[in-house]
Amino acid sequence: MTRALLWSRGAVSLIFVLALWQAVALSGAVPAKFFPGIPAIIDGARQMIATGELPRNEILTLGRALTGLVLASVAGIALALLSDASPFFDRGFRTISSLLQPVPPAAVVPMAIFALGLGIKLYIFIILLVSIWGPYLNGAAALRAVPREQILTGRMLGLSPAAIMFRIKLPAAMPQIFAGIRYAAAVSLIAVVVAEMLAGRDGIGFLLVRKSFSIRIPETYALMFVTMFNGVLLALLVNLARRVLTGWHVRQTGASK
Amino acid sequence: MNDTTILEAVDLRKAYGHGLQRMPILDGIDFRVRKGDFVSVVGPSGCGKTTLLMALAGLSQPDTGEVRFRGQPVTQPPQGLAVVFQDYSRSLFPWKTARENVIFAMRDTAQKTRQERRDRADELLAAVGLKEFAQKYPWQLSGGMQQRVAIARGLASESDLLLLDEPLAAVDAQTRADMQDLILELAQRFDQTCLLVTHDVDEAVYMADKVIVLSRRPTSVATEIPVDLGKRRDQLATREQPGFLHARHEVMERIRSYRSQMAG
Ligand SMILES: Nc1ncnc2c1ncn2[C@@H]1O[C@H](COP(=O)(O)OP(=O)(O)O)[C@@H](O)[C@H]1O
Numbered sequence: 001m002t003r004a005l006l007w008s009r010g011a012v013s014l015i016f017v018l019a020l021w022q023a024v025a026l027s028g029a030v031p032a033k034f035f036p037g038i039p040a041i042i043d044g045a046r047q048m049i050a051t052g053e054l055p056r057n058e059i060l061t062l063g064r065a066l067t068g069l070v071l072a073s074v075a076g077i078a079l080a081l082l083s084d085a086s087p088f089f090d091r092g093f094r095t096i097s098s099l100l101q102p103v104p105p106a107a108v109v110p111m112a113i114f115a116l117g118l119g120i121k122l123y124i125f126i127i128l129l130v131s132i133w134g135p136y137l138n139g140a141a142a143l144r145a146v147p148r149e150q151i152l153t154g155r156m157l158g159l160s161p162a163a164i165m166f167r168i169k170l171p172a173a174m175p176q177i178f179a180g181i182r183y184a185a186a187v188s189l190i191a192v193v194v195a196e197m198l199a200g201r202d203g204i205g206f207l208l209v210r211k212s213f214s215i216r217i218p219e220t221y222a223l224m225f226v227t228m229f230n231g232v233l234l235a236l237l238v239n240l241a242r243r244v245l246t247g248w249h250v251r252q253t254g255a256s257k
Numbered sequence: 258m259n260d261t262t263i264l265e266a267v268d269l270r271k272a273y274g275h276g277l278q279r280m281p282i283l284d285g286i287d288f289r290v291r292k293g294d295f296v297s298v299v300g301p302s303g304c305g306k307t308t309l310l311m312a313l314a315g316l317s318q319p320d321t322g323e324v325r326f327r328g329q330p331v332t333q334p335p336q337g338l339a340v341v342f343q344d345y346s347r348s349l350f351p352w353k354t355a356r357e358n359v360i361f362a363m364r365d366t367a368q369k370t371r372q373e374r375r376d377r378a379d380e381l382l383a384a385v386g387l388k389e390f391a392q393k394y395p396w397q398l399s400g401g402m403q404q405r406v407a408i409a410r411g412l413a414s415e416s417d418l419l420l421l422d423e424p425l426a427a428v429d430a431q432t433r434a435d436m437q438d439l440i441l442e443l444a445q446r447f448d449q450t451c452l453l454v455t456h457d458v459d460e461a462v463y464m465a466d467k468v469i470v471l472s473r474r475p476t477s478v479a480t481e482i483p484v485d486l487g488k489r490r491d492q493l494a495t496r497e498q499p500g501f502l503h504a505r506h507e508v509m510e511r512i513r514s515y516r517s518q519m520a521g
């Protein structure tokens with residue numbers, strides 16, 4: 001499948017969704033007050049841009065999500081490497097991870113606010129808590145699955161265990177790690193917006209709550225579309241990093257399709 | 258010890274498992290490889306050829322006995338020893354091109370600069386007939402081509418001894434004959450001492466100056482058969498020579514005597 005075709009398919013489905021939306025709005029099936037058409041929503045967005053509140057909060061939210069995602073990825077990979085190097089650590093951390101993994105971010109936010117305040121620390125903590133598992137679990141599994149012959153090849157060449165880890169195992173595991181990071185990107189955005197809603201000071205999540213409480217319907221919908229756009233943007237960034245760091249695998253899987 | 262001996266296996270024993278599960282695999286293996294020789298080790302599937310090769314390479318320790326490489330006891334992979342593993346498709350690095358895979362093996366070799374390493378890699382790839390494929394990734398190559406990259410990588414480390422673990426077991430018959438000749442040609446051209454492990458009696462005799470015949474499990478050396486056919490071999494002529502037929506006959510007979518022992 002060529003890239004141009006994929007892009008045009010994406011554009012077509014976007015247009016389809018917008019047209020469907022507009023059709024529902026015009027049909028009057030839902031009161032127009034609660035389900036505005038596309039032009040009204042665009043108008044709402046324009047107003048928030050004019051006042052500066054949309055760009056300001058959007059930068060905050062994206063910055064938090066991106067910082068958190070990068071840190072969660074690095075930490076997840078580091079923990080996966082540790083798990084691979086030390087069976088003792090692996091067993092211990094596996095237990096911890098099975099306890100922490102099911103915790104919903106919303107349940108942690110109130111206590112985290114007490115402990116960490118309302119600044120970037122809060123958001124990084126929340127994102128780490130929910131996003132680290134993709135890179136960690138995928139990484140640990142992929143490191144375990146590196147073909148024995150590749151590791152033995154390194155040993156025959158006299159490579160140290162650290163060199164085998166970083167020059168053989170890590171590159172071999174990178175494609176699967178990226179699958180985990182892609183998942184982490186989606187989760188980190190959800191976590192940020194939820195945390196912003198609860199923390200109630202700034203960010204797209206906060207703005208969303210404030211607009212809906214003051215019944216600014218078109219603005220609320222516009223913000224919902226912004227969160228959607230953020231998801232696409234983050235996915236694109238992750239994909240870009242994937243192409244730079246594991247271009248060989250992108251081409252390999254692309255070629256086999 | 259003879260001063261041309263490069264590798265020596267002394268009473269190697271190894272078992273897998275413990276207690277009732279304990280299964281002796283190697284049961285006292287003794288042999289020598291002389292510098293410049295091409296030695297084949299032939300034995301049936303599952304007799305412990307890979308187990309033996311891992312011990313020779315220093316990748317695993319025998320339970321008792323000793324491997325000596327250039328006179329020194331082997332306790333970890335020694336410098337100057339290279340291995341081409343049985344499963345070539347798993348031993349190449351998929352994130353490296355053919356050229357980069359070959360360059361990876363150049364540690365402590367004569368080539369120091371990037372350009373020197375690149376030139377050497379291209380020379381080796383050309384020698385295995387992959388001149389045009391230096392920039393391809395392993396997954397863009399056929400099985401036979403991947404094995405040739407693995408062989409080029411084995412040569413790249415400029416080892417004193419190259420161990421080859423059934424390098425041709427997974428390729429088709431025609432490719433196999435071509436690859437046998439290629440390996441022999443490379444061994445001569447790069448003055449590479451080789452130890453080839455195989456389950457194929459014809460291949461063992463065709464390739465070697467000396468065939469080491471393994472018994473059934475628990476495995477020891479049944480006999481050693483010298484093959485006096487000179488260094489030049491030819492797929493048709495060599496296989497018809499009395500020397501070839503005689504050596505082949507002896508190997509087969511040795512293997513058959515084990516089989517009838519089992520039956521009796
Ligand atoms: N790590 C291991 N643990 C237990 N048994 C093994 C292990 N590796 C090999 N074996 C067994 O040892 C025997 C010899 O294996 P191997 O050396 O691979 O034989 P070959 O290479 O001659 O086919 C086989 O029966 C195999 O199942």
Ligand SMILES: [Mg+2]
Nearest residue numbers: 306307343423
């Ligand atoms: Mg084997």
